[in-house]
Amino acid sequence: MTKTHPITLDDAEIESVVAGTHGDPFAILGPHHGSAGWHLRVFAPEAARVWAIGPAGETELPRVHGAGFFAAPLSDALAASYRLRLAVGGRMLEREDPYRFPVLLGDLDIHLLMEGRHLRTFEKLGAHLLVADGVAGTHFVVWAPNASRVSVVGDFNGWDGRRHVMRLRHNAGVWELFIPGLANGTHYKYELIDRHGALLPLKADPYGHFAEVPPRTASIVADLADRDWADGGWMAAQAKRNDRHAPISIYEVHLGSWMRVPEDGNRMLTYVELADKLSAYVKDMGFTHVEFLPVHEHPFSGSWGYQPVGLFAPTSRHGDPDDFRLLIERLHVNGIGVIIDWVAGHFPRDAHGLHYFDGTHLYEHEDPRLGLHKDWDTYIYNYGRTEVCNFLYSNALYWIEHYHIDGLRVDAVASMLYLDYSRKAGEWLPNRHGGNENLEAIDFLRRMNEVVYAEHPGAMTIAEESTAWPGVSKPTWTGGLGFGFKWNMGWMHDTLDYFSKDPIHRRYHHDKLTFGLLYAFTENFVLPLSHDEVVHGKGSILGRMPGDEWQRFANLRAYYTFMWTHPGKKLLFMGQEFGQQSEWNCEESLDWDVLRYPLHQGVQRLVRDLNRLYRVEPSLHQLDHDPAGFAWIDCNDRDNSVLSYMRKGFDETDFCIVICNLTPVVRYDYRVGVPLGGDYREVFNSDSQWYGGSNIHNGDGCTAEDEPWQGQPLSMAVTLPPLATLVLKRA
Structure with a gap:
């Protein structure tokens, strides 16, 4: 495009250029055509002399301002094709003039x-x-x-x-x-x-x-040219692997502390090292997916990534973007899906970030009653602003498209939904109807889910939502928020509270294990034992278990087996799969050295075998979110702290019987109702000596007898090991 401007500039315009205050430099700098022909203006404060050079010759531009403003007429031929030559510090440099190029944004x-x-x-x-x-x-x-x-x-x-x-x-x-x-x-x-x-x-x-x-x-500046991905097989099956009828067992990982290199200054692993080590470990353990704590660039390591500044950049702590793509590719090649925690609920106040970006509250609300999270001292996105929502929608698609991410777990959804979240009276503003619902955030979440699932039907979105908000994982056309899954925070808190009790008192808390089944199918739930449960003085999951050492490990094994046989997808934070003793520390490696001890080895074997059982038994995953997939046998034996239930798949005759004995008392000839005759064999026993248990079991199995019991037409006598969960299946 030919630029026209008077050949002679007034001193004020030149002064604004050299002072760096002129808001429209293309009106001044570069080639301009006027009544007297072409004129070139260059601001190069580093240069002693400047020339325009090209096939048509060269012209030196006289200095017209002492701060480095040069200008001169150009011939038509030289104006059509020129470069700049600059004398800088005794050297001659050549470069293109950025102010000769037209607009590129269409x-x-x-x-x-x-x-x-x-x-x-x-x-x-x-x-x-x-x-x-x-x-x-x-x-x-x-x-x-x-x-x-x-x-x-x-x-x-x-x-x-x-x-x-x-x-x-x-x-x-x-x-x-x-x-x-x-x-x-x-x-x-x-x-x-x-x-x-x-x-x-x-x-x-x-x-x-x-x-x-x-x-x-x-x-x-990073070159994100299309990668020649080697995960085509995974991507072709992505929708099937992420489906709500599929087995989904998630290993939650903080990349900076999963494993470190103590002999090299306790440094973190690189993405390339993780591609080898993490993918091999997760595959061996049988998890179907990994979930990374936020990988976005973040200034403060202690935020674990939950206070991101670079929402489009994987953190450089472990390598460059292509290294991160290698990690994802390697996980996919090994049959493992990748979920990332996605933070659209808040951002930090760091001066180089989004806060007060152009001298106004561009991304956040100006009023702190709408735009400030006091819990985290962070800012809240203005979901009522079109450009801000567009920024976040695009970011969701960016990770799925550029990095082949399989799912986004959206952090802190409750803080987005409620205007009075963690606020006292007078610290928040009601919506236009006088309520506490954040209507703009609700619209944003619905639209985000619609965009993700429309553009990538095989991907998944997961909400960390800690309240009873209805329809979080229901379609938007039914009034839901449109997520694929929701973390079941109520189940997590109730069951952890139950298992922390001394077994002698558990009869008084029996409802902590049964209450979750009253709402288990209202959402597509994921059962999470996440990083939040092993920080801030809470200790480890193993550390919550009561009793002596043997009982603590037995309780943990029984709990995990209950979790893996309970309706809902599974999530376990790293380290808990081998009974980490200490509370998680993001600056240190997991306590891998405890795997020298048999009881920790036993927990690791148990989780590995549970993942296999969960994958190969359709009844344990196909109807995780459908009441047809679960039936109580007996939920009322609180005096013995025993639970029994059935899990069923699409084929109702292919079911599993689960019995939990949550006291250290061995129960012989414990009668359990069953729907069909035949022999039932143990397919899993958390008390097996292979896992560190006392190895009390049912030998060759149990035979159904013609004795109605617990609402079932038949029953069988079962030996219940102490502090253990059994899974039996009809032979």
Whole structure:
């Protein structure tokens, strides 16, 4: 596009350029055509002399301002094709002029951005390597509608915000600039001046694909060209693997503390090392999925990733983005799905982040009664703003598309749904109807789920929602929030409370194990024993178990077996699969050394075998979310602390009988009702000596007798081991 401007500039315009306050540098710099022909203006404060050079010859640009403003007429031929030559520090450098390139962000993109219908804003905003007019470089685009000037700064320009001022696309409030010659690995930030002329702290790119290792905070240009993925087999079966009728057993992992290298300064494993070690371990243990605590770039390690700044960047603590893609690919090749914790509920107050981004509360609410989480001292996204929602929708798709993520577990959904979440009277504002529901957040969550499932039907979304909000995992067209699954926090709290009781008192708390079945099928539940249950003074899961050492491990084995046979998908935080003794510490490795001891080995074997049982027995997973998949045999034997129930699959004749004896008393000839005759054999016994138990079992099995019992037409006499859960199946 030919730019026209008077050949002679007044001193005020030149002064604004050299001062770095001019908001429209393309109106001043670069080639301009006027009545007297072409004129070129260059601001190069680092240069002693400047020339325009090209096939048509060269022209030196005289200095017209002592701060480094150069200008001169150009011939038509030289204006058509030129580069800049600069004398800098005794050297001659050549470079392209960024102010000779036209706009690259298309009008359709602008239109969709303004309407909030651009579902893949990550393809346009941020830093993208491309070739413009035959020249390779990086195209930068950032949304900052209330800034009076935005610049790209980095090592390439001495972090001087005067030198690469961006062009404002007024309609959308986005700024863009193509900087020729900038390649993969370039460190950069944005320098902004607010509407009042105040210089703001340097900002990382909200759409940055990569960042420096904290505590450094610059964004890094990253080439996210299409990878030649080797996980085609997994992706073809993704929908089947993530289906609610499939076995889903999730291993929750914090990448920084799963395993460390003590002989190398206790350093964390890299993504490449994790690709080998973690995928092999998870496959051996039989988990179907891993769930990573947030992998987004975050400045404070102690937040575990739940206070992210770089929502589009996997943390650089373990390697670069392509290394992270290798980790996911390796897990997929080994038959393991990947879920990431996704934080759309809040963001931290770090100066280089989203807070007060362009000198206004751009991403967050201005009123702290709507926009501040006191629990975490973080800001809340303004879900009523189209561009903010678009940013988050795009981010959800970004992880699924660029990284082949199978699912998003959305953190802290309850804090999003309620305006008065963790707030006292007077600290929150009601909605337009006078209620405490955050109507904008509800609309956002519904739309986010609709977008994810419409674009990627094989993916899954999971809500960490700790209240009784109805229909969290129901379709939006029925009034639900549209999630695929929901964490069952009530089950977790009730069962942990029960198993922490001394067995002599458990008869008085029997309902803690049975109450969950009153609502077990109201949602598509995941049963979580997550990281939140092993921090902040709570100790480990093993540490909650009462009794002497043998009883503590027996209780843990019985609890896990109850969990794996209970309706609902499974989630277990790392370390608990081998009975971690100590509370989780994000700065240290798991206590792998305890696997020297037989009881810990036994717990690990138990979890491995439970995962196998859960996968191969259809009755234990096919109807996890359907009342047809569960039936009590006896839920009322509180005096003996015994529970018995059936799990059923699509084939009602293919069922499992589960019996839990949750006291240390062996119960001989304990009669249990069964629906069909024949012999029943143990397919799982948490008291097996293989797991560290006392090895009390039912030998070759039990035979159904013609004696009605517990509402069943037949029954059998069973030996119940102490503090154990049995699974029996009709032979």
